[in-house]
Amino acid sequence: MSKTKFELFNIGIVERETGIGKDTLRVWEKRYGFPLPIRDERDDRFYPAEQVEKLHLIKRLLDSGMRPVKVVGLSMEELKCLLERLPQNQAVPSDELLMLFKLIKANQANPLRLALSRSMLQQGLGDFLSKTLTPLNHLVGEAWMRGEIRIFEEHLYSQQVTTVLSAVIATLRDSNGSPRVLLTTLPGEAHALGLSMVEATLSLSGAHCIMLGVQTPISEIVLAANTQQVDLVALSFSAAMTPAQIKIGLTKMRNALPQEVAIWAGGSGVSRHLTEGVWVVKSLFELTEAVGVWQAK
Amino acid sequence: MSKTKFELFNIGIVERETGIGKDTLRVWEKRYGFPLPIRDERDDRFYPAEQVEKLHLIKRLLDSGMRPVKVVGLSMEELKCLLERLPQNQAVPSDELLMLFKLIKANQANPLRLALSRSMLQQGLGDFLSKTLTPLNHLVGEAWMRGEIRIFEEHLYSQQVTTVLSAVIATLRDSNGSPRVLLTTLPGEAHALGLSMVEATLSLSGAHCIMLGVQTPISEIVLAANTQQVDLVALSFSAAMTPAQIKIGLTKMRNALPQEVAIWAGGSGVSRHLTEGVWVVKSLFELTEAVGVWQAK
DNA sequence: ACTTTTATTTGTCCATGACAACTTTGACGA
DNA sequence: TCGTCAAAGTTGTCATGGACAAATAAAAGT
Numbered sequence: 001m002s003k004t005k006f007e008l009f010n011i012g013i014v015e016r017e018t019g020i021g022k023d024t025l026r027v028w029e030k031r032y033g034f035p036l037p038i039r040d041e042r043d044d045r046f047y048p049a050e051q052v053e054k055l056h057l058i059k060r061l062l063d064s065g066m067r068p069v070k071v072v073g074l075s076m077e078e079l080k081c082l083l084e085r086l087p088q089n090q091a092v093p094s095d096e097l098l099m100l101f102k103l104i105k106a107n108q109a110n111p112l113r114l115a116l117s118r119s120m121l122q123q124g125l126g127d128f129l130s131k132t133l134t135p136l137n138h139l140v141g142e143a144w145m146r147g148e149i150r151i152f153e154e155h156l157y158s159q160q161v162t163t164v165l166s167a168v169i170a171t172l173r174d175s176n177g178s179p180r181v182l183l184t185t186l187p188g189e190a191h192a193l194g195l196s197m198v199e200a201t202l203s204l205s206g207a208h209c210i211m212l213g214v215q216t217p218i219s220e221i222v223l224a225a226n227t228q229q230v231d232l233v234a235l236s237f238s239a240a241m242t243p244a245q246i247k248i249g250l251t252k253m254r255n256a257l258p259q260e261v262a263i264w265a266g267g268s269g270v271s272r273h274l275t276e277g278v279w280v281v282k283s284l285f286e287l288t289e290a291v292g293v294w295q296a297k
Numbered sequence: 298m299s300k301t302k303f304e305l306f307n308i309g310i311v312e313r314e315t316g317i318g319k320d321t322l323r324v325w326e327k328r329y330g331f332p333l334p335i336r337d338e339r340d341d342r343f344y345p346a347e348q349v350e351k352l353h354l355i356k357r358l359l360d361s362g363m364r365p366v367k368v369v370g371l372s373m374e375e376l377k378c379l380l381e382r383l384p385q386n387q388a389v390p391s392d393e394l395l396m397l398f399k400l401i402k403a404n405q406a407n408p409l410r411l412a413l414s415r416s417m418l419q420q421g422l423g424d425f426l427s428k429t430l431t432p433l434n435h436l437v438g439e440a441w442m443r444g445e446i447r448i449f450e451e452h453l454y455s456q457q458v459t460t461v462l463s464a465v466i467a468t469l470r471d472s473n474g475s476p477r478v479l480l481t482t483l484p485g486e487a488h489a490l491g492l493s494m495v496e497a498t499l500s501l502s503g504a505h506c507i508m509l510g511v512q513t514p515i516s517e518i519v520l521a522a523n524t525q526q527v528d529l530v531a532l533s534f535s536a537a538m539t540p541a542q543i544k545i546g547l548t549k550m551r552n553a554l555p556q557e558v559a560i561w562a563g564g565s566g567v568s569r570h571l572t573e574g575v576w577v578v579k580s581l582f583e584l585t586e587a588v589g590v591w592q593a594k
Numbered sequence: 595a596c597t598t599t600t601a602t603t604t605g606t607c608c609a610t611g612a613c614a615a616c617t618t619t620g621a622c623g624a
Numbered sequence: 625t626c627g628t629c630a631a632a633g634t635t636g637t638c639a640t641g642g643a644c645a646a647a648t649a650a651a652a653g654t
Contacts, residue, residue, distance in 0.1 A: 007553075011638070013545065016484040017514045022638085023606055030641095031604085042613070044638060049516065056514075067648080069603065107524050109507060110472045152521035155481070155509045162510075166463050175407045184452070187313040190487060190512065210406060212452045213459075215487065217314045217353075219346065224449035227404050242605090244646075248310065256304075309606070320637060323608085328635085339644070341607060364617080366634065539636090541615080599652070608643075617634070624626085 007049040008038070014047050018055045019240070032073040057083065057147060063239050064145045083147045093139060097132065101139055104157045105149065113160040125168060125204050129197055130284045133161065137193070141268075158193050165196045169203055177208035179231035179294050182224055184212035186249045191238040194267045198234055201284045205291040218249070222256045231294070232262035234281075237269035250275040264290070304346040305335070311344050315352045316537065329370040354380065354444060360536050361442045380444045390436060394429065398436055401454045402446065410457040422465060422501050426494055427581045430458065434490070438565075455490050462493045466500055474505035476528035476591050479521055481509035483546045488535040491564045495531055498581045502588040515546070519553045528591070529559035531578075534566035547572040561587070 015022050025045075029035060035055060037045040047055075057079045061071045071082065093101070096119065103112040120128040140157055143149040181202055183195055192214050199209045210228050212221070225233055235253070237246050246269055253263055254277045266281035281287050308319050322342075326332060332352060334342040344352075354376045358368045368379065390398070393416065400409040417425040437454055440446040478499055480492055489511050496506045507525050509518070522530055532550070534543050543566055550560055551574045563578035578584050 007549075009549075012542075013484075021606075024604085026639085027605075042638080043640095053516070067603075068605095107521075109525075110470075150517060150520055152509060152513060152517040155513055155517075156507075156521070159508050159510050163463065163467060166460065167467060170460060170464060173407075187310075210453075211456050212449060213456050216449055216452055219350070220447060220449040220452075223447060224453070244605095307607085318637080319607085321635085324636075327610095339607080340609095364634075365636095541636090595654105597652105597654080599650100601648100601650070603648070604646085606644095606646105608641105610640090612639075613637095615635085615637105617632100619630105619632070621630085622628085624628100 008046040009049070009052055011037075011045050011047070014052055014055065017052060018059055020055060020059060028068065028072050032068070034073040054079065056151075060145050060147065080147065083145065093135065097136055097139060100132070100136055101143075104140060104153060105143075107153060107156060109156050109160055112157070113163060116160060116164045120164065120168065125200060126288070129201055133197060134284065161193060162196055165200050169196070169200055169209075172200075172203035174203070174206065174208055177203075177206050179291070180208045180210065180229060182210050182212060182221070182228060182230040182233045183236075184216040184221060184224075184233075185214045185236050186221075186241075186253075187215045187217055188245065189237055189241050189269075190214050191236070191240060191267075194236040194238065197284065198236060198266065198287065201287050202234070202291060205288050206295065207291055218252050218256055221253065225257060225261055230261060232264055233257065235263065235265045237265060237267040239269045241269050243269075246270060247275060250278050254278055305343040306346070306349055308334075308342050308344070311349055311352065314349060315356055317352060317356060325365065325369050329365070331370040351376065353448075357442050357444065377444065380442065390432065394433055394436060397429070397433055398440075401437060401450060402440075404450060404453060406453050406457055409454070410460060413457060413461045417461065417465065422497060423585070426498055430494060431581065458490060459493055462497050466493070466497050466506075469497075469500035471500070471503060471505055474500075474503045476588065477505045477507065477526060479507050479509060479518070479525060479527040479530045480533075481513040481518060481521075481530075482511045482533050483518075483538075483550075484512050484514055485542065486534055486538050486566075487511050488533070488537060488564075491533040491535065492531075494581065495533060495563065495584065498584050499531070499588060502585050503592065504588055515549050515553055518550065522554060522558055527558065529561055530554065532560065532562045534562060534564040536566045538566050540566075543567055544572060547575050551575055 009017065011022050011025060014020070014025060025035065029037075035047055035051040037047040037051065040046055054076060057076075058068075058071050061079065061082060062068065066082070071079065074082070100112065100115055100119070103115060119132050123132065140149060140154060144151075144154055183199055183202075185191070185195060195211070195214065199211055202209050210224075210230065212224060216224070221233060224230075233253070235250075241249075246265075250263070250265060254275060257263065263278045264281050264287075265275075265278050266287070270280055279290075281290065306314065308322055311317070311322060312319050322332065326334075332344055332348040334344040334348065337343055351373060354373075355365075355368055358376065358379060359365065363379070368376065371379070397409065397412055397416070400412060416429050420429065437446060437451060441448075441451055480496055480499075482488070482492060492508070492511065496508055499506050507521075507527065509521060513521070518530060521527075530550070532547075538546075543562075547560070547562060551572060554560065556574075560575045561578050561584075562572075562575050563584070567577055576587075578587065
């Protein structure tokens with residue numbers, strides 16, 4: 001039984017699967033000759049699974065700074081070659097990090113969760129977050145960029161970290177804490193892991209966290225900030241959103257929120273950008289310090 | 298200081314905020330004369346906040362079965378009038394459900410979480426899931442449709458349920474359980490609550506759950522199913538995805554997975570649709586029964 | 595070597611048109 | 625009055641081709 005006829009994806013599904021917009025897919029086809037889907041009788045595009053797979057690789061290279069003209073249209077071999085040559089983090093990971101990383105690559109979900117918990121209890125939560133989890137995230141992110149880790153392995157990893165963190169956050173919850181912080185991401189940003197790490201850090205510092213989950217519309221964040229009487233709104237951005245989108249979102253947030261509510265933005269996507277009235281948090285350590293300053297005054 | 302200039306959204310942001318595609322927004326404008334955004338000097342559409350708000354109401358009406366020609370283009374008053382007339386659930390909610398519902402409407406996150414935990418421990422997990430959480434979800438869903446509950450309130454509610462459930466799931470985790478189940482949603486389906494409820498139900502029945510979180514590409518689900526040696530894949534669908542999208546996704550999944558791996562699909566979005574080789578789970582009770590049957594053989 | 599100007603790249607937007615899938619309406623006979 | 629089936633209308637999504645601002649790279653000037 002041939003399975004090829006089932007491995008065709010129309011442009012809408014490809015957009016959802018790869019995160020590359022329909023317009024972009026069509027314009028790439030015209031400019032670079034890839035992807036070049038087959039057409040049905042109505043001239044609709046149908047992408048074979050191989051091309052979708054290749055689009056995933058291309059997306060990774062673009063996310064790590066390459067330009068479309070250099071990567072769209074290359075062969076599978078050339079793409080893989082490029083992925084392997086991506087700039088590596090110089091710092092040599094500790095033995096513990098390597099051990100955790102191996103568990104991730106081996107898809108050992110339960111041993112991984114145990115190891116994470118053990119690591120957290122040995123180091124304490126603060127050090128675990130900044131000295132283990134943050135570098136491990138980088139390691140995973142880079143490996144993912146190079147194609148050494150599959151999406152589902154990354155999902156599996158996120159899930160175990162989330163499980164471990166949510167257990168510890170539950171024990172730290174303090175409804176009388178200060179400052180009162182609303183945590184969420186803007187529409188389009190689905191990455192929840194960074195948010196959980198921020199919640200853990202803030203909770204550890206004695207803040208009162210109100211977690212809204214991911215993808216809250218801007219107007220709703222404003223409403224929530226009002227009814228929950230928060231002192232600040234914490235937003236997390238991964239590399240999934242473009243700098244332009246982030247900037248627009250932050251500007252809208254700043255203008256929609258009352259002046260006395262602060263906005264703290266963090267995550268890899270927000271690295272060097274700055275918007276008037278929005279404080280960019282560069283690390284969890286900075287975050288802890290800032291909470292201390294806030295509480296002192 | 299006028300704030301109007303900051304309350305303009307371009308078509309891309311409106312698509313992300315409302316979940317209504319760009320093509321659809323443009324074609325509505327032509328056909329029904331709404332939304333009618335202002336244009337900048339380059340003829341790009343910019344939607345005022347009021348129109349985005351109205352689009353949210355319209356989306357709700359469409360999701361509850363209305364047709365665009367009847368709702369797109371109505372005035373704010375007419376929309377609200379329609380929302381209030383939506384078919385109510387006939388069953389009278391119990392006092393306990395009403396109490397929980399009031400806490401949700403009052404944005405009392407902590408009291409809500411406590412009440413949920415108490416309810417769970419009093420009833421037992423199974424009854425809590427099917428007799429409290431499921432009807433409460435319906436109540437919240439309907440109230441949301443009628444506009445009585447804001448998006449952020451729904452987020453707040455989801456978050457508390459997730460917190461309560463993840464704590465109990467952690468205590469039930471059994472890596473030797475059977476069947477081995479992979480849990481996730483397809484790309485485009487971001488609702489995680491149903492998935493958590495399924496995980497809780499399966500865990501309670503003694504299954505071994507491997508949670509992948511939401512939005513896993515089809516090819517990755519297949520890979521994960523192979524490496525984790527699962528017996529079945531459980532997929533959850535909310536009303537957010539259209540029946541057509543669900544059908545395509547399920548067909549692709551069925552053809553991509555080996556025959557011996559079963560597919561169980563559940564959630565409000567999947568109600569009466571059926572695909573060859575995919576079992577549609579209609580309730581958590583049915584789910585428990587099915588696991589029992591599986592374990593018996 | 596550093597700044598400024600020019601050229602190229604790139605994603606997103608626009609208009610218009612088409613059509614399959616779905617829903618409603620209307621005609622017809624039992 | 626009711627169910628059935630065909631015709632008519634509705635709706636989301638896809639297509640083409642063109643445009644342009646923002647971002648990036650290349651070139652020129654100091």
